[in-house]
Amino acid sequence: MKIYSFIIFIFFIASFNLQASATLKQLAQHPTWLNLGHYKKPAFNKSYITNTSFFISSRGATSPFEELKATVQSFNKDPLAQCKYPARYTWLQKQGLTFTQPKSSCIELEQWRDAQPIHSISLIFASGYMSNPASLYGHLLLKLNRSSAKNNKLLDYSINYGAHVPDNENGLVYITKGLFGGYKAGFSDQLFYRHQHNYGEIELRDLWEYKLALKNDDTKFIANHLWEILGAQFDYYFADENCAFHIAQLIELVIGEQLTNNSSPWMIPTTVFSKLNQATYNNKKLVQEVRFTPSRSTVFIEYMKKLTSNESTIAEQIYKTPDFLEQDDFISLNIKSKKRIIETLFELAQLQQIKKHNIEHIKSLKKALIKTRLTLPIGNEVHVSSYTQQAPHKGQKPSNMSVSSTQVNKQHNFGLGFRLSYFDSLASDVARIAFSNLEMVDTEVSILNSNLYLDKLHLLDLESFSPAYVKWPKENNLSWKINAGFERQNTLCQSCTNTFVMGGIGKSYLTNNNKTLLFTLANGYIGDLAATDNIYDASLELGLITTLYSDIKLRTSHEQFILGNDDKSSTQAEISIPINQNFDIRVSYKHSNLTSWKLKLNYYWQ
Amino acid sequence: MIKRCLAAAVLASAFVVTPAQADVNPWQQCGIGAMVFPDNGTAAAISNVIWDLGTTAVSSNVSSVESCKGANVKTAQFIQQTFPILEQEIAQGEGEYISAMLNVRGCDSSAHSQMITTIRNDFAQTSVNDAQALYTLVESNIASQFSANCSAI
Numbered sequence: 001m002k003i004y005s006f007i008i009f010i011f012f013i014a015s016f017n018l019q020a021s022a023t024l025k026q027l028a029q030h031p032t033w034l035n036l037g038h039y040k041k042p043a044f045n046k047s048y049i050t051n052t053s054f055f056i057s058s059r060g061a062t063s064p065f066e067e068l069k070a071t072v073q074s075f076n077k078d079p080l081a082q083c084k085y086p087a088r089y090t091w092l093q094k095q096g097l098t099f100t101q102p103k104s105s106c107i108e109l110e111q112w113r114d115a116q117p118i119h120s121i122s123l124i125f126a127s128g129y130m131s132n133p134a135s136l137y138g139h140l141l142l143k144l145n146r147s148s149a150k151n152n153k154l155l156d157y158s159i160n161y162g163a164h165v166p167d168n169e170n171g172l173v174y175i176t177k178g179l180f181g182g183y184k185a186g187f188s189d190q191l192f193y194r195h196q197h198n199y200g201e202i203e204l205r206d207l208w209e210y211k212l213a214l215k216n217d218d219t220k221f222i223a224n225h226l227w228e229i230l231g232a233q234f235d236y237y238f239a240d241e242n243c244a245f246h247i248a249q250l251i252e253l254v255i256g257e258q259l260t261n262n263s264s265p266w267m268i269p270t271t272v273f274s275k276l277n278q279a280t281y282n283n284k285k286l287v288q289e290v291r292f293t294p295s296r297s298t299v300f301i302e303y304m305k306k307l308t309s310n311e312s313t314i315a316e317q318i319y320k321t322p323d324f325l326e327q328d329d330f331i332s333l334n335i336k337s338k339k340r341i342i343e344t345l346f347e348l349a350q351l352q353q354i355k356k357h358n359i360e361h362i363k364s365l366k367k368a369l370i371k372t373r374l375t376l377p378i379g380n381e382v383h384v385s386s387y388t389q390q391a392p393h394k395g396q397k398p399s400n401m402s403v404s405s406t407q408v409n410k411q412h413n414f415g416l417g418f419r420l421s422y423f424d425s426l427a428s429d430v431a432r433i434a435f436s437n438l439e440m441v442d443t444e445v446s447i448l449n450s451n452l453y454l455d456k457l458h459l460l461d462l463e464s465f466s467p468a469y470v471k472w473p474k475e476n477n478l479s480w481k482i483n484a485g486f487e488r489q490n491t492l493c494q495s496c497t498n499t500f501v502m503g504g505i506g507k508s509y510l511t512n513n514n515k516t517l518l519f520t521l522a523n524g525y526i527g528d529l530a531a532t533d534n535i536y537d538a539s540l541e542l543g544l545i546t547t548l549y550s551d552i553k554l555r556t557s558h559e560q561f562i563l564g565n566d567d568k569s570s571t572q573a574e575i576s577i578p579i580n581q582n583f584d585i586r587v588s589y590k591h592s593n594l595t596s597w598k599l600k601l602n603y604y605w606q
Numbered sequence: 607m608i609k610r611c612l613a614a615a616v617l618a619s620a621f622v623v624t625p626a627q628a629d630v631n632p633w634q635q636c637g638i639g640a641m642v643f644p645d646n647g648t649a650a651a652i653s654n655v656i657w658d659l660g661t662t663a664v665s666s667n668v669s670s671v672e673s674c675k676g677a678n679v680k681t682a683q684f685i686q687q688t689f690p691i692l693e694q695e696i697a698q699g700e701g702e703y704i705s706a707m708l709n710v711r712g713c714d715s716s717a718h719s720q721m722i723t724t725i726r727n728d729f730a731q732t733s734v735n736d737a738q739a740l741y742t743l744v745e746s747n748i749a750s751q752f753s754a755n756c757s758a759i
Contacts, residue, residue, distance in 0.1 A: 154706035374730040378699025
């Protein structure tokens with residue numbers, strides 16, 4: 001009898017272990033567990049996290065099952081394991097697992113998470129910044145909201161994902177390692193004021209906040225997981241494994257796979273916001289609210305609009321000569337006018353301080369403004385109720401495919417195009433720097449007389465104009481452009497091509513109520529150039545970009561080359577007619593030796 | 607009697623533990639400057655001005671030295687990074703940054719408007735040319751008038 005009982009007991013234990021093991025194997029393939037370990041789709045046999053210290057099992061980085069087994073053992077043996085992995089712990093408990101160790105008190109975690117309770121989550125979009133290659137596409141942050149009637153939103157937690165770049169890194173190394181790998185990356189947790197200040201006040205980037213309608217349990221679950229991965233290391237790749245990808249994956253922990261696409265070789269922050277705007281959660285829209293925080297320069301432009309003509313004139317006088325604050329023209333103004341002028345000049349002084357323009361003059365201006373403002377009553381006078389800027393999800397999508405028909409010298413050809421990203425100077429102004437151009441891998445092929453031709457391959461085409469947006473101070477900065485690639489010069493001849501690298505520098509000016517930009521650029525070219533026997537050439541370019549009606553835009557330019565065997569000039573014009581967020585039509589004209597006309601239909605996606 | 611009192615005072619002072627944070631000069635003993643120049647207070651202050659306090663911290667909850675975890679040090683960090691906006695908001699008598707600074711310092715929001723008014727009045731009478739001077743002004747106001755409204759450090 002005893003032997004039978006023993007055999008039944010052994011059988012029971014073995015069967016229990018087998019069942020437990022089978023359950024663990026199932027759990028190890030659960031999407032939430034795979035997300036908690038940041039395992040790569042579709043095989044899930046390698047984690048994005050590269051430091052082995054993150055994993056409990058020595059094989060955890062490559063095996064979700066081994067990591068799950070080790071996690072369960074750890075929760076049974078070590079009372080502090082649940083404090084280190086609070087998201088794993090709560091999730092496994094929800095799956096019905098129980099552990100021999102009782103619930104521990106996790107003082108540091110509770111202090112971080114609950115002292116000022118995290119009640120919701122937002123994603124923040126910082127608009128693009130042309131002065132840093134890594135910021136051209138904008139940036140994405142996650143904000144753990146703790147603010148209340150008593151606590152300011154600047155003290156929310158803001159979670160950033162970025163590469164660990166050494167100080168004073170060489171620019172070329174920075175770009176190369178950023179694109180092809182070599183930097184480690186990770187999440188950092190700071191108070192939000194540091195990011196709002198850095199992006200909005202120093203880099204002058206507008207911020208958009210998308211507040212998510214998550215349940216409290218899910219908000220806490222994401223906060224717990226962030227606690228787990230704050231020290232984790234990742235490999236950084238600018239194009240795909242970037243801030244947008246990894247922060248979107250955090251949200252996917254609770255909403256499922258709605259934001260990222262592992263098959264795509266690139267990931268752009270605005271794409272996440274487009275998808276976020278369409279995402280659902282508990283059968284409702286995931287995004288509860290979208291808020292705008294203007295940059296310092298956006299605020300200044302709006303403040304200038306609030307000044308009367310007389311106030312603007314006096315403000316200009318004070319800007320030139322701070323002593324004007326003590327003259328009758330200013331003193332005789334009413335208090336509201338004085339406050340409006342000083343508040344606007346404060347914004348200007350801040351901008352000038354950031355740009356390090358006229359340092360000593362701005363210092364004394366600000367001192368004089370403070371001194372005068374302290375004599376006036378408390379409270380702001382200028383209030384901007386709404387801004388014209390639109391949220392990033394309303395912008396044109398970054399990737400593009402096109403079909404076109406071109407006529408050159410009475411010959412027609414049919415063309416196809418593809419552009420990896422992101423926008424050109426005729427695109428919608430939503431969530432980008434107006435008039436600028438940022439295109440990567442822009443290619444066109446054409447078919448003529450049954451032959452296939454490569455017409456264009458621009459690897460990188462950047463153009464930045466910095467005109468003055470207000471009447472004074474006329475502080476337009478330098479405009480610049482760079483372009484590298486291949487281009488067929490079919491207005492010279494069908495076999496004429498340029499393989500080139502070029503750069504330009506110049507000035508730009510706004511007119512027509514800031515709707516028209518006039519620009520002039522001095523350009524230099526190096527490469528295999530069709531119009532000259534030399535490997536270099538230079539040109540002077542004059543042009544304008546303007547809005548004709550509604551969103552219909554025109555760009556036209558004339559470029560006069562210094563060298564060149566044939567016609568030394570080129571004139572071109574292009575009109576963009578948007579159909580909707582996904583389509584536009586382009587009509588373009590180019591003339592040098594020959595004249596070409598092109599009709600193109602663009603489809604924007606991602 | 608005097609000897610007894612003196613002895614008692616000496617004995618008492620030996621057992622009174624001053625919080626480590628209270629004596630800390632955040633510019634000289636905390637942040638990047640302190641890490642680069644641990645023994646040289648002046649050099650540390652210069653380095654902090656250039657690099658700003660505490661950029662090395664990965665977490666809002668992490669700080670290198672125990673004595674650099676107090677609300678006063680966090681306030682100093684806040685002032686260091688946002689000084690140009692703070693002086694503007696103090697002059698105007700309101701703003702989200704000055705309010706956030708008082709939150710960081712652990713001051714009740716109900717006392718904010720009175721504190722801002724007092725700081726503004728002092729600001730008008732004293733020469734406050736940098737972040738450290740503003741920090742000193744804020745702390746002296748808290749010590750003299752608002753200690754009941756703000757957390758101890």
